[in-house]
Amino acid sequence: MLYQLYDLYHASLTPARATAELLRTAMQNPFMPMSYTLMGRTMAASAEVFERATRKFGRPEFNLPFTMIDGKKVDIIEQDVIEKPFCRLLHFKRDVKRNDPKLLIVAPISGHYATLLRGTVEALLPHHDVYITDWEDARQVPLSQGRFNLDDYVAYLLEFLRFLGPDTHMMAVCQPAVPVFVVSCLMNKWKDKCAPASITLMGGPIDPRISKTAVTELAEQRPLKWFEQTVCTDVPFYYPGAHRKVYPGFVQLSGFMSMNLDRHVGSHMKFFQHLVQSDGDGADGHRKFYNEYLAVMDLPAEFYLQTVEIVFQKHLLPKRQMKWRDPETDILHDVDPHDITKTAILTIEGELDDISADGQTLAAHALTPNLPDKMHAHHLQMDVGHYGIFNGRKWREMIMPRVRHFIREHDDGVDKVPAADLKLIPDLKATTPWKESKAKPTEQQTADKKAASKKTAHKKKSSPKFLPDTAEAAE
DSSP, X not given: OHHHXXXXXXXXXXXXXXXXXXXXXXXXXXXXXGGGSHHHHHHHHHHXXXXXXXXXXXXXXXXXXXXXXXXXXXXXXXXXXXXXXXXXEEEEEESSOOOOOEEEEEOOOSSBOGGGGHHHHHHHTTTSEXXXXXXXXXXXXXXXXXXXXXXXXHHHHHHHHHHHOSSEEEEEESTTHHHHHHHHHHHHHTTOTTSOSEEEEEXXXXXXXSSOOHHHHHHHHSOXXXXXXXXXXXXXXXXXTTTOEEEOHHHHHHXXXXXXXXXHHHHHHHHHHHHHTXXXXXXXXXXXXXXXXXXXXXXXXXXXXXXXXXIIISOTTTTTOOEEEOTTTOOEEEOOGGGOSSSEEEEEEETTOSSSOTTTTTHHHHTOTTSOGGGEEEEEETTOOTGGGTSSHHIIIIIHHHHHHHHHHTOTTSOSXXXXXXXXXXXXXXXXXXXXXXXXXXXXXXXXXXXXXXXXXXXXXXXXXXXHHHHHHHO
């Protein structure tokens, strides 16, 4: 009944939402004299805040029609190259002849659509031939298409890699760090020629035991049965995926927002102030972020529950006890990180990450002792939270160049970074050696920290508390 009650609540607000939209339109009409008054702007702002707070946000588009390469505008065509029931492999085909590395970005199945990584893709397009996993909303997948769990997730990635061929690099943002790591273990063990040349793991729970967060503590404190009975429910009959068991996106979104409720409330208060003051740029930055953040999709319950059990409760991967069951043959395969000998590993963490805290992703290096030291690298980005690792100014200026350089250093089929690219983005030394990363920050990280502290101290005197990752997105 959870899903039905949520939809009923949303439907009951339709008249009020329509009235608010009508009021906002009237109070922003240039032919309405009251629209030029403080009261008129306040009424319009109140109506828009209410309408947005009670709206269901639909699936966003990537909307990346072009990129800039060597100072020239290059058209982008989105192509579906593989379509599966729960995912499509999307290629951002660039209208240019360049020998750039193939990069498969694995988006998380965590309540948000793959478009949450729009900024990630946009920054990488000038330097890479980019593909991304665009996951389907589970409530839109008919029950006749069968189940989808963590084993199926790994099977999808294996199929995508074999389609793309050798010398493909992978990037996992948050939750997919585990399945990407598993795929690397398996393909290295099998000596598969299509094993990824490198994997970039960004803020992922490779070993959640290392740094406790609200997410890991909840998973450890509750039995699996609690999650199944409390947060999982059946899709109502009026959706294509009727009767499929899911972890609803609106439940996950409420959990994420409750972790930083004061910041989200502060952000909406600031949005209201921008509207009243007719600050179009400030209001647009808020809309842009929350249009994406509030658009959510459902997760297959079997995938969610298996992830909770294997990753957050039993910690099978770091214990070297994990197994993968091939959905086609039903054969169990051992997943041993010690098998990774050919796939380079770059880990990236954010100092303020409250989802996958400092050390959880770094653990991938200690688990792969048979990989040569030169194929390990780590970067800790100061003064960013979870979202800031893959979106915003610091992602574009500090993190992405390191990712780009690392990938090219471990790709035999392409040239080093073109000089024209370096004119646009400085050539930063790739990363900190992972064995030293926990001992002390690099000089650049120390400088970043000092600059951020000064900036934060100045803002505290004049600004209310604001959602840090929202500010990053607005930049």
